[in-house]
Amino acid sequence: MQIGRSLTNQIMINDMKKKSDFVMALLAEKNLSSQEREKIIDLGFKELSDERNQLLLKVLDDETTKIHENIKRLDDKVDELISKNLEIKKSTTVVNKPIVTESNTKKRKSRHKGLPKKQLNPYWTYKFLESYNQNFILKSTCHEIDSNELRSICKYCETQEYDFNKHLLRIKEEFEKHSKRIAPPFIKAMIRTYLTGTNQEKNDKGWSEDDIKVNWCSNDVRFFSMSNNIPPNLSRQLQKQKNLSSLKFTQFKSKINGNTIQNFRELTLHFKNLIHFRDDNSLKSVLVNINEQNEYENKVNFIINDDEFPTNIEIFTDVDKVGQAYDEIINLIIKKHKNEEKPKVQLKLTQTKESVKLSIHHLNSIYLKSLEDFKKRPIGQTYENLIKNQIHGIMNFYLRAELQGNQHISVNLYNEEERIIDQELLPNFSGVEHIFEFKKTK
């Protein structure tokens, strides 16, 4: 594979040499006028520049593929090390609270066979995405580019004018450096596919839940940027000054807000929306959109009070996964609801300095298990899938519930700590409450 690549590159270099020799031989002709010489130089230069660019791009692609392979290996190792480290830490944890714990470790291990070994603190996801957003070069992939930004990119790329290939090279280099930080591999993979178009499975699957095929390395993007000497996500205002059309592609509807994405500038902002909840892309708006898309309002009575669900809270996380996890919980509520009246679900969002908590509280129901049964098997198939596919690395997961037989529990279903079933929940607590916790500090 390696030999094949370098052989192709060598052939391209040889071709270039032949062409340059040919141009030199032409120029050596004495009968040529100065205009003809100029023309030959122009044409020769153009031919060789194109070849040079192609070669440069090819070498870049080869290098990126190599780096990806190494990064994947590293990611796997880092995950393994983190898990091992956390396992060691866990085994030395002392539980002081007067609580009911799962006593049989052997049993617990067998029950959790399908789960990730240990929760990866969601703080790392927050930090990874926040610093991506603040990184001086990576932020150009989640903001539109204005004059200030354009100047910074040129300065960083050491060019007088914007050069897409150099910009892209810097983005890739910087991301590979950034990837060494701790974060769930699927987040790194999603961003890598957005930036390079290459996923780890090396198939044609796009990035994010929308399966988006357009990425920073798409041919159309390259062509558009190189032929106009502008970044593909130029601000609307600079676009206006240059009287340029947007870089368009086959549109798609965003799963998180239902908006139509039609051009690359919108795509970069969509990417930002996939990693950052904030005032104009609030968690509330995403959840409300899910309710609308799935017509949950027909099946569930939602209670969302403005003062209990602020829309200005910022969270860096995998927005897609959060939406999916919410969707799973609502489906679970609908499935488990046994009363004649519609399920009443209250949504709340609270924030402290350390974390943000989303509460999904099914008010008119109880958890359909006895305490004993719950203790035997706290994580059923639904929770297991949820943890594996959506929760792991993104958020901590808690349950507060009224069980059959008028028992009340509060349990950390999935976080970094050992699972503890606390029965000291207030006796007047009613319903079943699932809580997602997003960490902002360690």
Next chain:
Amino acid sequence: MVILIDEKKTRQEKDYNWDNERLFQFRKSILPIYTLEELEKNSKNIFSDGNIILFHESFLDNTKLKSEASLRRQKIEEFVNKNPGSQLAFFSGSKNTRKMQDRIASLPVTTLYENLESFLNHYNQGEINLDYLLYGENHEIEKLLYDSRELALKRIDSKPAIIKHKSNLFISTDEKFIENPIEVCVIKEILFQESDVELHDLVTNWCDEQKYDNIFIPICFGSTLSDFNGLRFATHIRCTKTQSQFANIFIYSFVELSLLLQNPFFNILRTKNIKLIGFKKNEFEIMGNTQHDEFVQEELSHELDKFYLKHPQNYLDDNHSIANVWGIFQLARNANVKIEDIKGFEYNKLKDIYFKWLIAKNNLSSSISEEQKQEQIKYSEKVIGVKVVGKIDLPKIKRK
């Protein structure tokens, strides 16, 4: 006081034309802050009740406070929440939507600078309303239109319209457009063109490439949706001599008819073969396939007489200028001279929709008839030239 906290001075000046001079004009109401040092030095004045804070979301990302940027922004929000006289707007190049809740707004940077002047003018008159910043002068209608357009796009049908045996021109916008609208059609895209001169040039280029049977135009394009530029564009098509001047025109719209009533070009909808249709591909199909009575040159004058256009606002101070432009046009036409060939005359003035409408309505777009030319030649021969009756030596007359 309005506090504008944005470290990106180049963007401010180069992209949005807010240079020192322009900011100086509003110095009594706006204080620009460019650095963390300035912010810290003036923090007592800045964070006092009654101030309006316009904050670039990434301002702290480039400072020593980078790691706590999110927390600091939260504190600014807390300040505003505690001070009922204050308001706050976060703006950023990573925002694509406008939002307002409880005295706190968020908006794209382009929107902020585009509407800043309007907002400051109202602020100076004592009207403190962030909606002017979010949606400009016509903020109530603009907001409605933005939301309606987004909704219409979400609901658009996927199957393209099939219009048989007709040549179709579909005019689209660069953003928020209808993808794949008609199975067989020519698509042209309006980028940032809004002025009469620009629209005239588009019509001249696009509508003369071939004779179109149907032309589809968006109701809204340009920087202000509530200008309903589609109506003006349709008027341009009717008043410009091209192969497609008499094509059926369909203005596709997500706007309630009542909102259009006050538009100066509304009555173009009363003229022959111009229809307002829905923002749906199946309506394109129905309307495009409907057989309409042919519209011919002889009917144009009568149709254009169905509405009245006011003279352009930029001529208000000098009514003579309108008469001058009109006079030069008439003189050139009667003398059978091409207006483009007249030196010193700004031909673009005749691209103004007002003059185009006057010319088309009065049937003056074609040159004078051969018969009239011959008559003029005969008549000019009869006109006696200037007869010199005497001379006055001006310098010898004493001034009184």
